[in-house]
Amino acid sequence: xxxxxxxxxxxxxxxxxxxxxxxxxxxxxxxxxxxxxxxxxxxxxxxxxxxxxxxxxxxxxxxxxxxxxxxxxxxxxxxxxxxxxxxxxxxxxxxxxxxxxxxxxxxxxxxxxxxxxxxxxxxxxxxxxxxxxxxxxxxxxxxxxxxxxxxxxxxxxxxxxxxxxxxxxxxxxxxxxxxxxxxxxxxxxxxxxxxxxxxxxxxxxxxxxxxxxxxxxxxxxxxxxxxxxxxxxxxxxxxxxxxxxxxxxxxxxxxxxxxxxxxxxx
Amino acid sequence: xxxxxxxxxxxxxxxxxxxxxxxxxxxxxxxxxxxxxxxxxxxxxxxxxxxxxxxxxxxxxxxxxxxxxxxxxxxxxxxxxxxxxxxxxxxxxxxxxxxxxxxxxxxxxxxxxxxxxxxxxxxxxxxxxxxxxxxxxxxxxxxxxxxxxxxxxxxxxxxxxxxxxxxxxxxxxxxxxxxxxxxxxxxxxxxxxxxxxxxxxxxxxxxxxxxxxxxxxxxxxxxxxxxxxxxxxxxxxxxxxxxxxxxxxxxxxxxxxxxxxxxx
Numbered sequence: 001x002x003x004x005x006x007x008x009x010x011x012x013x014x015x016x017x018x019x020x021x022x023x024x025x026x027x028x029x030x031x032x033x034x035x036x037x038x039x040x041x042x043x044x045x046x047x048x049x050x051x052x053x054x055x056x057x058x059x060x061x062x063x064x065x066x067x068x069x070x071x072x073x074x075x076x077x078x079x080x081x082x083x084x085x086x087x088x089x090x091x092x093x094x095x096x097x098x099x100x101x102x103x104x105x106x107x108x109x110x111x112x113x114x115x116x117x118x119x120x121x122x123x124x125x126x127x128x129x130x131x132x133x134x135x136x137x138x139x140x141x142x143x144x145x146x147x148x149x150x151x152x153x154x155x156x157x158x159x160x161x162x163x164x165x166x167x168x169x170x171x172x173x174x175x176x177x178x179x180x181x182x183x184x185x186x187x188x189x190x191x192x193x194x195x196x197x198x199x200x201x202x203x204x205x206x207x208x209x210x211x212x213x214x215x216x217x218x219x220x221x222x223x224x225x226x227x228x229x230x231x232x233x234x235x236x237x238x239x240x241x242x243x244x245x246x247x248x249x250x251x252x253x254x255x256x257x258x259x260x261x262x263x264x265x266x
Numbered sequence: 267x268x269x270x271x272x273x274x275x276x277x278x279x280x281x282x283x284x285x286x287x288x289x290x291x292x293x294x295x296x297x298x299x300x301x302x303x304x305x306x307x308x309x310x311x312x313x314x315x316x317x318x319x320x321x322x323x324x325x326x327x328x329x330x331x332x333x334x335x336x337x338x339x340x341x342x343x344x345x346x347x348x349x350x351x352x353x354x355x356x357x358x359x360x361x362x363x364x365x366x367x368x369x370x371x372x373x374x375x376x377x378x379x380x381x382x383x384x385x386x387x388x389x390x391x392x393x394x395x396x397x398x399x400x401x402x403x404x405x406x407x408x409x410x411x412x413x414x415x416x417x418x419x420x421x422x423x424x425x426x427x428x429x430x431x432x433x434x435x436x437x438x439x440x441x442x443x444x445x446x447x448x449x450x451x452x453x454x455x456x457x458x459x460x461x462x463x464x465x466x467x468x469x470x471x472x473x474x475x476x477x478x479x480x481x482x483x484x485x486x487x488x489x490x491x492x493x494x495x496x497x498x499x500x501x502x503x504x505x506x507x508x509x510x511x512x513x514x515x516x517x518x519x520x521x522x523x524x525x526x527x528x529x530x
Contacts, residue, residue, distance in 0.1 A: 052369045054529040074371050082369040084362030092292040104284045105372045107277075150366070 005030040005157055005189050006051065011060035012213075013046050020046040022213035023060065028191060028206075030156070031183060035200040036193045038210035039242050044193040045085070047210070048161050051191070052082045065156045078106070081150030081188075085161040089145050091135030095126055098134060099149055106153035120148040123185075124178055140171025144178060151182060158182070160192035164199065176203055197234050209241045216241035274373075281372050285380020290387050304395045307343040311336065311399045314463070324464055329497055333405045337489035338462030340396040344389045344421055345456060345482055348428035350449050351385045352436030359440070359528045368529045375522035378433060382518065385429035386422030393421050408495045416492040416503075423510050424485040430517040437524035461500070462486050484509040 006028040013021040021043040028034045036044050049055035051064055053073040062069045065079035089098045099120060103113040121127045124144040129137070134145065143163060151158060163179070164172040180203065182188050194200060200207050201221050209217040209224075217224050217237065224237045293299075311332070318324055319331040326334040358364045367377055400407055408414075432449070439445050459473060460482040466474050477483050488506035491499040499506065 049529065054365060054368055054526070077369060077371040080369070082366060084365045086360070086362035086365075088362035088366040090288075090292070090363060093288065097288065097291060101284060101288045102370070105281060105367075105370050107371075 003030045004028070005032075006062070006064050006191065008051075008062040009060055011047070011050060011062050012058050013043075013050060013055065014058045019213050021050065021057075024210075024213070024215060026208055026215055026218060028157075028189060030189055031187045032205045033180075033183065033190045033203055034192070035204040035207040036191070036210060037195075037197070037200055037207055037238065037242070038193075042210040042242065043213040044210055045161055046213075048082075048159050048191075048193060052080060052159050053077055078153075079156050081153070081155035081158040083143075083146045083150050083158070083160045083163055085165060087142060087146075089134050089142060089149060091133065094131050094133055095121065095137070095145050096130045098145060099152060102149050102152050108153060116152055120152055123181070124148040125174075138171070139167050140174055143167060143171070143175050147175070147178060147182070151186070151188065154186055155188065157189045157191055160190065162193055162195065164194070164196065172199075179203075197238060201234050209238060211242045278373050278376050281376035282380040282383065285372075285377055286383040286387070289381060289384030293388065300391050303343070303347060303392055306346060307339050307392060307396050308399060310339045310342065311396070311403065315339070315403070318463075325468070326465060329494065330405075332403055333494055333497075334465075334490070335463050336396060336400045336403075336405045337493045338460075338486050340393060340421070340493070341424060341460075341482060341486045341489055342457055342462050343392045343396065344425050344485075345428050346453055347389060347392070348385050348425045349432050349453050349456075350446075351381070351429035352432035352434075352449075353442060353445055355381070355433055355436050355528060356440065356442050356445055360442075364525075364528045368526055373522075374525050375518055378430060378521035378525055379426070379518050381433065382426035382430040382514070383422070386425040389421050389425035390418065393417065406495045407493060413492045417489060420485060420488045420492065420506075420510070423514060424482075427481060427485075427510060427514045427517065430514060430521050434517060434521050434524060437521065437527050440528065456480060456482050460486055466500075481509060481513045 004027045008024050008026055011021060011024040012019065024043075024047060036047065038044050046055065050057050051062055051069060053069050053076050057070065064076045067075040067079065069076050089095075093101075096117065099117045100113065103117060108116055118127070121130050124147060126141060126145060126148065129141065134142065137145065147158075147160075147163075158179075160179075164175055167175065176199070179190060183190060204221065206218065206220050207224070208215050217227070219227070221234055221237075224241075225232045225234060228236060228240055315332050315335050318335075322331075324331050324334070355364060368374075397407070435448050435452075436445055439448055459476045460480050461477060462482065466477050466483070469477060484501060484506040487500050488503055488510070490497050491503050491506075501509075
């Protein structure tokens with residue numbers, strides 16, 4: 001088996017009376033494309049926030065790239081890239097500037113910065129638009145720039161929170177093509193959340209379905225479909241493990257944030 | 267070994283300036299902001315200042331009233347702009363920008379101080395405006411290079427102080443609506459409980475006490491000392507600097523503690 005790059009041990013997060021993530025235990029292998037699925041409010045975003053050190057766990061532990069998220073947060077941050085669900089590049093700067101600031105913040109050697117940025121722009125097919133203000137970008141271009149920005153320092157694990165929300169199918173395919181290339185070229189592990197089952201089916205090595213803060217199912221898409229007997233689709237699997245889907249409502253804030261993201265990207 | 271010892275501090279300073287640099291780069295695209303900023307100090311000096319100067323109601327000793335309030339109006343315009351600076355981080359939070367910076371290895375204090383400094387650099391335009399207006403109104407300014415340098419440093423520090431204060435509030439209230447409310451509530455008391463437009467000597471005792479706890483008072487005192495020809499400091503320039511620097515340090519540390527709240 002290949003190396004484990006991320007593992008969680010009984011990772012939990014409570015908000016007052018609600019347990020958003022409940023004793024989550026899972027492992028992700030280096031170079032894997034791992035999808036975290038679940039209906040709204042299942043705990044996907046809270047999980048990602050803990051793994052990216054934005055949120056302290058209430059109990060439990062996790063290691064990312066060999067570092068503890070609780071006691072070695074800065075080392076974890078150096079080893080990961082993060083693409084939040086909402087727009088995370090600055091519209092009042094050019095694409096080049098958005099990349100330059102992160103090249104500097106991640107301590108890329110000064111003489112390599114320019115070459116790295118050019119390479120990232122080329123890789124994401126943005127070279128021609130590098131000098132334009134990002135506020136003039138289309139949704140697909142924004143997402144590609146965000147991925148370029150989060151992978152400039154060649155992170156071992158790239159976390160993406162609903163990377164294709166609000167994108168049209170063509171832009172969605174383009175984003176995925178670049179993500180898959182990223183893994184092929186740099187061995188980047190992709191850990192992402194999504195609502196789109198077809199996306200999970202076509203791109204993930206393994207998926208975990210979360211329900212009420214717990215892992216309800218874990219495995220390859222084929223394994224999970226087979227677990228229900230023959231002739232079942234991933235949709236059946238999802239409904240089986242995550243309840244009748246989309247029942248537990250997300251908070252007003254996260255729903256409105258999601259809508260706003262769709263609007264800005266769309 | 268030595269590299270390990272030095273690295274955190276140089277890293278902090280370097281990252282602070284990276285944040286400042288990119289905040290300032292954003293300004294390029296927004297010149298309307300610089301123009302609207304000129305409006306308020308112009309109104310205060312040309313209308314309020316002229317009227318009160320004529321009435322002779324304010325006793326400002328040997329200095330004419332217009333001279334007295336010119337540094338006060340500079341401090342005020344720095345305060346009024348800086349105190350709403352926090353709205354930017356709330357905006358960046360509603361997008362995903364704050365989250366992305368917090369997931370990077372950048373020291374939190376560098377994120378906070380870097381933004382503070384950029385507010386300081388933005389305030390330099392107001393300095394230019396107040397100096398221009400003062401010239402027109404015949405205020406007797408001190409043109410010695412050292413005095414001018416002091417004024418620039420004080421303005422940058424004052425804007426850093428109040429914008430960091432604003433950022434701390436933003437980290438606590440987290441939404442634009444509440445932030446605007448708190449900002450409105452704070453500006454006027456900070457302004458009126460200071461020596462910006464009248465000497466503290468004419469205040470009732472309780473207000474004097476409050477004004478001595480107000481950092482704006484020390485900003486105004488320092489500016490008045492350096493900006494005007496022949497104005498003595500009330501507290502001493504070095505004392506003013508100590509108060510301003512100490513308050514800023516405390517606010518930056520507090521801000522660095524609270525900043526991660528924006529990601530949740």
